[in-house]
Amino acid sequence: MTVAEQSFSGLLAEYEPVIGLEVHAQLLTRTKLFCSCPNRFGDPPNTNVCPVCLGLPGALPVLSREAVSLAMRAALATHCTVQEESIWARKNYFYPDLPKGYQISQYEKPLALEGWVEIPGEGGGTRRVRLQRIHMEEDAGKLLHEGFPWSAEKSGVDFNRGGVPLIEMVTHPDLRGPEDAFEYLSALKAILLYIEASDCNMEEGSLRCDANVSVRRRGAEAYGTRTEIKNLNSFRHVARALEHEIARQVAVIESGGEVVQETRLWNADRGETASMRSKEEAHDYRYFPEPDLPPLRVTAEWTEEVQHSLPELPPERRRRFTEEHGLPDYDAGVLTQSRAVADYFESVARETGDAKAASNWVMNDVLRKLKEDDADIAECRVTPESLGRLVKLIEGGTISGKIAKDVFEKMWTSGEGPQAIVEREGLVQLSDEDALQATVAEVLEASPDQVAAYRGGKKAAIGWFVGQVMKKTGGKANPRVVNTLLKKALDS
């Protein structure tokens, strides 16, 4: 524990942080929320723009049904109630990334209300972080402040992102520290990935987070004055920024001052938050109903259709892995972080009929190699079927566990099936007693001293003999058979 961490836990002994998070997630539609421009990251600037998303006079928005369906998936997967009627609203402010001078959002009547996300609780249980609301809105354009010869005087604006569909998910102030915030974001990300509502790519800005933070003395009922922290664009930043802000607020209170309600911007390079807007100008958005869009009506049938299309979600799947496959909760947690990994594991388990072996191979070998290669499971060349066959080759005694690790490495690079590698390289385990007898005799003859020691009572030396036989056979001898043969020869 570093000095900073020690002093932070010291603060927590006296003060309780109260945190609420607002997460913006881009939805995985092919088009933007109100026009048919592609929703695609990484294209040359201002190539996916049209009169609607540039806010040219006379252009009118038309809502994408798919965007609403994806937002509903997120709402239902987090146990929110989808509202029969929600209303589009204009949020008015001036900023160069906002071509119309307002953002089309939802305000008084959002798409969905009151749900929850499960996070790990104390003593191995779970705890619910309550969601207040989920609303839909359009993303703003992207500002480029650096990297051009003219960057000292000017900023560039790219509107490819302008109009991309977003959901904003707002929690109640239920989080009690940076750790909680991290757990919540991890759980939320896993859900959004599972239901394929968002790719949650923080580097590309698909998932962004603002935090409302206050502190109060332990035991106090009333909340302290809160600040809003913006610009938290990685999980690590969220935790660091929260720690910094909590420490800052405690320092203000301890020195007899008062926390000012304001928006602060996280600066990752400096590792601190700084005041962003003055109080008087903040949050006067003059929301009013969007005259260009009628209310959004969601029928019961539509909600039901979306509900039925949802896959099994991470918390349920985790529970099922422990109950049905008998896995430890830790393993189940690791394996259900991503839907693709969970699917992969279940295929291997089905193939082998041995869930524990499948879990060990996926966790210790597949996930390790993916991490080494910085690759995604979709790129993995070892299919679950061939990993299953490899496990069966061990269990059937065809190859040893040690050889299997080498075979796995070869499968990883070539994508070949295990049988082909085992046959070509002659890796079949030697279990034939007659064939191994000669090697055992050779080893004993070459080591009279060890034989004498063994016979003199040093029974543990048996391991050394096994090792010698394994070495001579290139690791292919069946250790169980070797053991029996050695004992027979030495004890006779």
Next chain:
Amino acid sequence: MARVTAETVDHVARLAHLSLTEEERETFARQLDQILQYVESIQSLDTADVPPMSHALATGGFRPDVPGKSLEPERALDEAPDPAEGLFRVPRIIGG
């Protein structure tokens, strides 16, 4: 009774990035106040059983999620006063 004061007009003007002359300030305060008074006559109706309406249409249609044609890049920047490198350019935004 004036509801819209010169201070209210100042506040709204600042949010709208408008600079007003002293004369305009007073004119708009008076006019906005008259508009509010006029609209306020609706308050005399009993609307206890009328649900609030946000739009004249009950609901609208949807668009399928099929990408269409965007503007040609040069067309997109045609009317921009200061384009460069495919970008709209604006005075540098400090700390944005």
